[in-house]
Amino acid sequence: MKRWIDVIILIILIILILPSLLVLIFSKRSPDAPPPHVNSYHEGDRIEVKESHINYQEPTITLYNHYTKTLESMPMEEYVVGVVAAEMPSAFEMEALKAQAVAARTLAARKLRSKGGSGCTKHKGADVCSQFNHCQAWIPESQQRKNWGDKYEENRKRIQQAVQETRGYIITYEGKPIEVFFYSTSNGKTEDVAEVFSASLPYYKVVESPGEEDAPRYRETFSFTYDEFIRIFRSKYPNSDLSAANLERQIEILSWTDSGRVRDLRVGNTRIKATEFRSLYGLNSTDFTFRFDQGKVYIDTTGYGHGVGMSQIGANAMAREGKDYRDILKHYYTGVEIQILP
Ligand SMILES: [Zn+2]
Structure with missing residues (x-):
């Protein structure tokens, strides 16, 4: 009888212990399995990063560095880090940086000569130059250190992450890299490219760009004395009939674009495009109105930049709303695809 009891106890013990033993034995990692956290990008990007590793042949880019006035060759991704560092505040949301x-x-x-591009048209032998008003801004690591001071490590890491997580990706339309325009702050809408650069591109439509009202340069006022205003105008139009006594009646906005920016205006006997007027007076944007008070012209502007394509402040607002970089780009560039540089 006692022997039976022993057998039953033994069976119960086996039933209780065996599953734990099995789990212990089979949960051991095979020595060939990769260690955890290799390529541990954000979960959502895992497939994308894998794809880019397979398809992306990182090109070398030749840059005209206007700080040293020399040509420099570097891998594409290293170049992009220097551009993002120059073009967008590092404190922006990660998806906006991406x-x-x-x-x-x-x-x-689009400019890469090895891919059939034109290169920088100002600096012979360069694919791009580092000048913001020609190709696009780029700053060397030494300048990044200077700009960021003791936040250098932290900021650089954020920008490297944004570049790494989009490694190889470009915006295409019908399989080709698009002509990219971007700027700081919109007036609530983007501008049709044809209003600014007199070229029509199908991926630039007027779209809403909300959430920018709190940006530092969303609304700004420029003021000129009547004499200053006339002097600036005559620097370009010496035969202008402008006069301080009559100025208020001599300025008239003639038409607006679909995005609410000024298209053209009359200043004295001259009809002038708003884009030209903006650059003549150094205004933030072509969304402006006039006020005249006690011998001064006040020009109130909304937004900062030409308004074509992605607004950086708008991108940051979208990122804060939970949109990712693809949503942001597809919002500002109509009908485009995001794909690996072929
Ligand atoms: Zn250039």
Whole structure:
């Protein structure tokens, strides 16, 4: 009888212990399995990063560095880090930084001479130059250190992450890199490219760009004395009939674009495009109105930049709403695809 009891106890023990033993034995990692956290990008990007590793042949880019006035060759992704560092505040949301990285890479991809691009048309032998008003801004690591001071490590890491997580990706339309335009702050809408650069491109439509009202340069006022205003105008139009006594009646906005920006205006006997007027007076944008008070002209502007394509402040607002960099780019560039640089 006692022997039976022993057997039953033994069976119960086996039933209780065996599953734990099995789990212990089979949960051991095979020595060939990769260690955890290799390529541990954000979960959502895992497939994308894998794809880019397979398809992306990172090109070398030749840059005209206007700080040293020399040509420098470097891997594309290293170049893009220097562009994002120059073009967007590093404190912006990660998805906005990623959208900027893809835009920067796209602009460079289109100019790459090894891919049939024109290169920088100002500096012979360069694919791109580092001048913001020609190709796009780029700053060397030494300048990044200077700009960021003791935040250098932290900021650089954020920008490297944005570049790494979009590695190889560009914006395309019908399989080709698009002509990229971006700027700081919109007036609530983007501008049709034809209003600014007199070229029609199908991926630039007027779209809403909300959430920018709190940006530092969303609304600004420029003021000129009547005499200053006339002097500036005559520097370009010496035969202008402007006069301080009559100025208020001599300025008239003639038409607006679909995005609410000024298209053209009359200043004295001259009809002038708003884009030209903006650059003549150094205004933030072509969304402006006039006020006249006690011998001064006040020009109130909304937004900062030409308004074509992605607004950086708008991209940051979208990122804060939970949109990712693809949503952001596809919002500002109509009908485009995001794909690996072929
Ligand atoms: Zn250039």
